[in-house]
Amino acid sequence: AIRSVEAIRLLLAAGADPTLETRIDDYTTALEEADKAGFEAGASLLRDATAKRRSKGR
Template sequence: MPAFRAALGDPEGFPDCLLGVDFLGCGDRPLDIAIRCGPPHFVAALIAAGADPRAGAADGFPPLFQAIDAPREDRHAVLAVLLRAGADTEQRGLNDGTALHHAVWRRDIVAVRMLLAHGADITARTRIDDLSTPLEDAEAMGFAEAVALMRPAPSPPRARR
């Protein structure tokens, strides 16, 4: 951890600080960098050191969204670290969607399963654009696997007496 902090220029507020903030207020946190390219145990170590797995993101990509999009084969292991650390499955990001919306939009069935297992709300509705739920988006996209996971099973018929 000290080497990573030094490599970042010993920023004040490490590990929960913004780096390279642009005119829109966008920037990376050390956790963002780790989510994209650090091993899962390093992501966990940053969180243990004080990085916030619920951090907001001016660019629309809070930690869970970044893990879903991470260009890495072990992205689901990183997603699991964030979820175990208390990342908010209902946090809003890109297009006012939740992480479950994002996983559906990316057609990532593993992430959909993981988010549902951590209580993600299938009825959360975006408040802009299509005003849709993750289930409605999955149905519109023809993402049958996700629909099957989110649609409640029909009740068995009642036996007649």
């Protein structure tokens, strides 16, 4: 897996939903996968995006 904070930023800026679960493997979210892989920078971005999304009521 490629670890790219910039790719995560671009996807989130384009409106990607950080709370969506995958349809393969264990139906995990990107945040769960980042945590599992030890990708702290990516997990932090995804946590922030998830919190913002929840605060907006989405």
